Amino acid sequence: MAENTMTLVLIRHGESEWNKLNLFTGWTDVELTDTGRKEAAEGGRALKADGYDFDICYTSYLKRAIHTLQIVLDNMDRHWLPVEKTWRLNERHYGALQGLNKSETAEKYGEEQVKIWRRSFDVRPPALEAGDERDAHIQPAYRDVDPADVPYAECLKDTIARAMPYFNETILPQMRAGKRVLIAAHGNSLRALVKEFDKLSDEEIIGVNIPTGVPLVYTFDQDMNVLDKHYVGDPATIDAKINKVANQGKKAQ
Numbered sequence: 001m002a003e004n005t006m007t008l009v010l011i012r013h014g015e016s017e018w019n020k021l022n023l024f025t026g027w028t029d030v031e032l033t034d035t036g037r038k039e040a041a042e043g044g045r046a047l048k049a050d051g052y053d054f055d056i057c058y059t060s061y062l063k064r065a066i067h068t069l070q071i072v073l074d075n076m077d078r079h080w081l082p083v084e085k086t087w088r089l090n091e092r093h094y095g096a097l098q099g100l101n102k103s104e105t106a107e108k109y110g111e112e113q114v115k116i117w118r119r120s121f122d123v124r125p126p127a128l129e130a131g132d133e134r135d136a137h138i139q140p141a142y143r144d145v146d147p148a149d150v151p152y153a154e155c156l157k158d159t160i161a162r163a164m165p166y167f168n169e170t171i172l173p174q175m176r177a178g179k180r181v182l183i184a185a186h187g188n189s190l191r192a193l194v195k196e197f198d199k200l201s202d203e204e205i206i207g208v209n210i211p212t213g214v215p216l217v218y219t220f221d222q223d224m225n226v227l228d229k230h231y232v233g234d235p236a237t238i239d240a241k242i243n244k245v246a247n248q249g250k251k252a253q
């Protein structure tokens, strides 16, 4: 790649306890499973084996992404890298669906409705009520966030509206200054970035599913045109993981 290109690596957290149980998670702060920790370690080892290195890392306020990043850095022997955490890279807020099983929700409301809640660009899932125990307004992690910015439910459009300003104002200047950036985040906060990077239409983004724990490498020119984009790892394994995510909203067989 030419010298004035910028490299950015995205990684979705490894399998979480609620991915394993197939529950809508959103801002619920659940831990990685052993499988998730292994996925993160494999992601870190694959990056190191392919010669990647980083100068600065970003992650969300949610421990499944934070721990994924720590495991990746552990496997790259890069514990000392600066890490900035922001709620703006949190998973899309799944509102009142948080805690419900995706297949059971498809049995109850139909697969089409679940697909709309999971993948539509601008239809929000049902909102949480203020004061619900799942309401982020009453959680310590968000005590310094303007309450007006803390959602009760988000569609992808909302996630883009809170993630992209952070990307453009905080992350992109680092990239332009020549820093190699790693972002550990979530299925839908990464879909938000991918939609913008790849200039996908509201329809095209519906078909995009991000696998757990697999590094996704972007190379941009200085105008943020994508010069290259590829996952690091075995293509068949990655395809199987992508299909698994796509099928999580189907009724149980």
Ligand SMILES: O=C(O)[C@H](O)COP(=O)(O)O
Pocket (backbone or CB within 6 Å): 023, 024, 025, 026, 027, 091, 094, 118, 186, 187, 188, 245, 248
């Ligand atoms: O929040 C969740 O449930 C997952 O992290 C992403 O879920 P999705 O693939 O159903 O949107």
